Amino acid sequence: MRYNFLPSFARRKGRITKLQETNLSFLADYSLDDPNTLNNDPSFDKIALEIGFGNGEDFFSFAKEKTNTLFLASEVYKSGIGNLIGKIREHSLENIYIHEGDIRNLIFEEKGFKFDEVYIICPDPWPKDRHHKRRLLNKDFFERIQPCLKHNSFIFISTDWKNYAEQIEDALRAFEDKFSIETLKQIPGRELSKFQRKGIKEGREIYNFKLSLI
Secondary structure (H helix, E strand, C coil): CCCCCCCCCCCCCCCCCHHHHHHHCCHHHHECCCHHHHHCCCCCCEEEEEECCCCCHHHHHHHHHCCCEEEEEEECCHHHHHHHHHHHHHHCCCCEEEEECCCHHHHCCCCCCCEEEEEEECCCCCCCHHHHHHCCCCHHHHHHHHHHEEEEEEEEEEECCHHHHHHHHHHHHHHCCCEEEEEECCCCCCCCCHHHHHHHHCCCCCEEEEEEEC
């Protein structure tokens, strides 16, 4: 069954450099379709999901320090994927799989994905009121992500848009028996991302959440 999601990202064709294009030719080496590839790897203590890694710079720095964690990292834009593949190959990192496209079409269709941690750093804010329905984090998302979480797992969320933070809190009220919610000054182990730094520069506050599966 394929879900008919509203796109949570703007459809655009970014410029791809020759180096990114070359790196993209290795995408198959890092692609993942079978959840058992993650779940049955004894080399790692944790399995984590990164939704929307942008240009890959900030995520790569994080993943490089968490060598005990196996990541499934998703992005919709080829330029960012090309950047990340280049970083992985340059440093011979072995704890990252990549999914190109809307991650919901993978983890919500393929039964069996189980994550210890989920990271969603600065998802597309869709700031115009008429576009709020396209935001990734809503009641439907939190309902569907639950079966993909292990016992005692965590979801870390960060946004620099106040009304998006309020929308997230509103959506989570329906799951007070499923998640405990904590606000954080900073996501553990993460430096400020490009978009977080941009938000601060433009005068916006950063809102961080830690959701613990009860």
